[in-house]
Each structure stands twice: as structure tokens, then as C-alpha cells.
Amino acid sequence: MKLKANRTAVATVVLSVIIVSGPHFQPACFAAATGAAQDAGQPSVAKRIGVIKSINGTAVILTPDSGPEVAVTVQPNARLLRVAPGEKDLKNATSIPLQELQVGDRVRVRGQASADGASLAALEVIVISHSDLEARHEGERQDWQKRGLGGLVSAVDPATGTVTISVTGLSGKKEIAVHTSKSTVFRRYAPDSVKFDDAKPSALLDVQPGDQLRARGDRSADGTELTAEEVVTGSFRNVAGTVNSVDASSGTISVQDLLSKKVVQVKIAAESQLHKLPAEMAQRIAMRLKGSMPPGTPGAAGSSGSATSPAAGNSAQSGPPSGGTGQGGGTGGGMRQGGAPDFQQMLSRMPAVTLADLHKGDAVLIVTTQGTATGGGTAITLLSGVEPILQAAPSGSQAMMLAPWSLGGAPGGDASQ
Numbered sequence: 001m002k003l004k005a006n007r008t009a010v011a012t013v014v015l016s017v018i019i020v021s022g023p024h025f026q027p028a029c030f031a032a033a034t035g036a037a038q039d040a041g042q043p044s045v046a047k048r049i050g051v052i053k054s055i056n057g058t059a060v061i062l063t064p065d066s067g068p069e070v071a072v073t074v075q076p077n078a079r080l081l082r083v084a085p086g087e088k089d090l091k092n093a094t095s096i097p098l099q100e101l102q103v104g105d106r107v108r109v110r111g112q113a114s115a116d117g118a119s120l121a122a123l124e125v126i127v128i129s130h131s132d133l134e135a136r137h138e139g140e141r142q143d144w145q146k147r148g149l150g151g152l153v154s155a156v157d158p159a160t161g162t163v164t165i166s167v168t169g170l171s172g173k174k175e176i177a178v179h180t181s182k183s184t185v186f187r188r189y190a191p192d193s194v195k196f197d198d199a200k201p202s203a204l205l206d207v208q209p210g211d212q213l214r215a216r217g218d219r220s221a222d223g224t225e226l227t228a229e230e231v232v233t234g235s236f237r238n239v240a241g242t243v244n245s246v247d248a249s250s251g252t253i254s255v256q257d258l259l260s261k262k263v264v265q266v267k268i269a270a271e272s273q274l275h276k277l278p279a280e281m282a283q284r285i286a287m288r289l290k291g292s293m294p295p296g297t298p299g300a301a302g303s304s305g306s307a308t309s310p311a312a313g314n315s316a317q318s319g320p321p322s323g324g325t326g327q328g329g330g331t332g333g334g335m336r337q338g339g340a341p342d343f344q345q346m347l348s349r350m351p352a353v354t355l356a357d358l359h360k361g362d363a364v365l366i367v368t369t370q371g372t373a374t375g376g377g378t379a380i381t382l383l384s385g386v387e388p389i390l391q392a393a394p395s396g397s398q399a400m401m402l403a404p405w406s407l408g409g410a411p412g413g414d415a416s417q
Contacts, residue, residue: 046113071119082127085136104130150214177225189234239366267378275350277385286388363387
């Protein structure tokens, strides 16, 4: 599953907690201004959370999480505080001068709003710096790589909070019990979006058999159980077939799906991850599918219980694996500690391609969003160069090794992806 620390979600949670924390976080000057405004019938006190788009002296243009941009004027007596990502109150906040605000910082501003809401005179600005968010994102991305796993939901037991997932590798299928609790964070992908930033808060009751799930937490010694700190789910569609046509102007391709025997229209978005499988690796995977390659053969991708990186699709810039074999130390070369190949991590390092590189007759494996009643699915991950794989598994069922997660960051707050 590329399930990155969700920077937007991390910061929104932190700033929202501060918003609802009440009078404890209202400086005296702000409380006084609030009362005066209300008594005089002046513009009401407002709060906005968003990202700084531009700064010019005391004038800040804020891009809020929803709605149009807001022109913020930082007042001379305004309180400016910086908090670290993950902080839930202001006890560890640090006072900063206005000059330390940067474009890209995530802020919560409070002050007097104009009647039309287009401007705000800020008396308080609470900041989570862009650099701090990036550092947290990277740390959580690495944690998802180390402690994350994903698979297809086969059963949900609300009474015990346990979700059973099926993890399929080239060497077989494995059932893993994911244990959740009241403290487990649940999120769910939007049906028409490939962005983790668009994932919504959810609950165990939203998880259904057939969903794709990715979880982060501590695994048992035998690897059959995981105590989840965070769970991200979604309903996705797998397509295995050949390209019928490519329309670069509209950003769509049509694919003859081997499973449904129907032509499927797939949208390619800016966030879609497109890669090409090197010919040598495709042949080796096909040999494994045919059962003619021993499981321990170097370069044979896939393993029982393999887990994908939540930020896999964001790593195209890392370049292809050395020699296309996927060997190497640690997770960086597509290998887990202990030597088990991780196909999805190798996928993230395969050569990136564009829509222009796809042609009629090319064999592809695609994971898409479910789409909506008015629009088709959008590609999350597309892998070309898979002719030998589809020949080895004509039904396509064994060939669906792609995880759906394509995030702007690592999940955990994107994320990250």
C-alpha cells in the first residue's frame, strides 16, 4: 500500500485540539478584544486553519483547509507561538517573531473577521513550521516501512476489534489478525481520490470484507498478529489487461480487462504512480507464478507476508534497483531485514513512465479508485511491462500484486503519500 505522514491531518488535529481547548489558551488581550467586539456589534471573532501562501510584512495570505483564501493582517499586539507536530496543548509552545513565519507553514489564526469573511485581523497565530512537518513526515514514512503491513480484509469482528487480512505473496497466502482498540486511529480513502490527504476519519464499523487495509503497529514474534496504532482502508479495483487506446489530451486510457472481459476506462491523475517492470524481473516473476523458480532464488520478487511501503509510489526518483534484481541491504534495496524480498518496495524503485509511454497492446496491471456514479476510476498504481506475468497467470488473479496506496506522504498524521 504509497498508505505517507499525512501532514495536513497531523497539523489539523494538533491545531483543532488547541482551538477547542477553551479559555486556557486565550491571552487576556484576545479575550478583551472578543468582548469588546461582541459588545459593540463589531466583526465577530473568527478562527482559520490553513497554510501560508505568501507573506508581505504583516500581511499574510492564508489558504484555508476549506473555502477561499483569507487576507490576514497580523496585529502589533498579536501573540505568535510555534508548536511541534503532535503537541496537544501550548505548554511547550515557543514565542516567535513575525519574521520567522515562512511560506508553507501551517497556522491557526484567531482574530476579528470582516463581515464577508475575506479578511481577518489576527491577534493570535499558532504555527507548525513546514520544516518540522516535513521531518515528522519522513520519520513516520520510515516507521510505516518498518512496522506497516497490508492486505485484503477477509473478516471483521467488532466484538473483539479484530480485522483479519489476507496477505498474498508469490509463495502463498497468509492470514494476519489486526487487533484494534479505542486508541487506534482509523482513516478511509475517498471513493474518487488517490490522495491520502483526502482520506476521512472513520471507524472499525466502516471496514468491510473485500476492503484493502494497511495497518501500522507492533507485530507478534511469528508475524501472524499485529496490534494496530493506525489503520487506513479503502475499496479499490484491480485491472489486469491490455491497453486498447491512450488519450493523452484527456488523461485517460482504455484497457481490456482480462477478469471482467470488459473495456475499462481509467483516468491518469498527477498523483497516479506509473512504473515499468524491467524485462528480466518480469520473467523471473512469471517463472515463480509457473512454479519453476525456487522461492529462494535471488531476484525472485514476493514473499509470504510481504508488506508494502505506504510511501512506495513517491520513491520513483530513487531509480531502479541495481541490476533490476531487487537485492540489497535493508529496505532500501527492496529487501526486508532477514532477506525476504518486498515486491512493493522494489516496485517503487522501478523506472517511472508517463502516459505517452503507453501504447495499444501493452500489458498493464492497475489499481484504481472505485470511482463514482458520474466518473470512472482513477489510477493509483499502474505497472507496465507485465506481459510475461499475464501469460503465466491468464486469469489475472495471481498477478494482482499491486497495493493501492498512493499517498502524498506517509500515512500517520502523509501524509504522507
